[in-house]
Amino acid sequence: MTTSTRLPAFEKFIQELRAAWSELPDMHARMKKGASLLEELVKDPSVKDAAKSWPSTEGRKNLLFYEDPDFNFAINGVVRVPSRKGSIHDHAHAWTAYGILEGTERLERFRRADDRSKEGYAKLELESVTEGNAGKVDLVPPFDIHAEQGGPTRSVAIILRSERVAGKITQGSYDLEKQTIRQVDGPIQVPYEMTA
Ligand SMILES: [Fe+2]
Numbered sequence: 001m002t003t004s005t006r007l008p009a010f011e012k013f014i015q016e017l018r019a020a021w022s023e024l025p026d027m028h029a030r031m032k033k034g035a036s037l038l039e040e041l042v043k044d045p046s047v048k049d050a051a052k053s054w055p056s057t058e059g060r061k062n063l064l065f066y067e068d069p070d071f072n073f074a075i076n077g078v079v080r081v082p083s084r085k086g087s088i089h090d091h092a093h094a095w096t097a098y099g100i101l102e103g104t105e106r107l108e109r110f111r112r113a114d115d116r117s118k119e120g121y122a123k124l125e126l127e128s129v130t131e132g133n134a135g136k137v138d139l140v141p142p143f144d145i146h147a148e149q150g151g152p153t154r155s156v157a158i159i160l161r162s163e164r165v166a167g168k169i170t171q172g173s174y175d176l177e178k179q180t181i182r183q184v185d186g187p188i189q190v191p192y193e194m195t196a
Helices: 008-023 027-041 045-051
Strands: 061-067 074-080 096-102 104-112 124-133 137-140 145-150 155-161 171-175 180-184 188-191
Touching: 008 027, 008 045, 008 061, 027 096, 027 137, 027 155, 045 096, 074 145, 096 104, 096 124, 104 155
Parallel strands: 061 188
Antiparallel strands: 061 074, 074 155, 096 137, 096 155, 104 124, 104 145, 171 180
């Protein structure tokens, strides 16, 4: 599909990301800029309008809107059902900016309370809970342990990743009660064009 059918606000977002990636050498700086661009995108009425028809991503799926051929950053979408229960995970070495477009979600952050010496064992403590509503963007550093919990209504988020993790390497999945960590494949990537 050519760029002519792409939603103009989304095309602008991609071009501004590409400019930031070529200008800034450091991934943290790129992602900080990316998060501020994402904040504009998730407030854009044309994007909000388009999101009304996006399909649910329940069953560990992500919509894949874009993956940059030169800089490797990836843009995903998630559409959550009401009261969705999120699992605890990390995104391996990738940075993630998580922007809520519709509805509300809660981002729970955890810290490791063990010394990581025992294979498969992870003791976690809840560090913080951030209530997010439409227009809010969270920047999640590499290996940060977190869970996204759904609100009372359908919720939609756009995710900017420094690179696609799913399909390339595994990422950590945690069980708070059992105190375990295991490596799992990332969500299934469903290519999806963000059109008007
Ligand atoms: Fe996540």
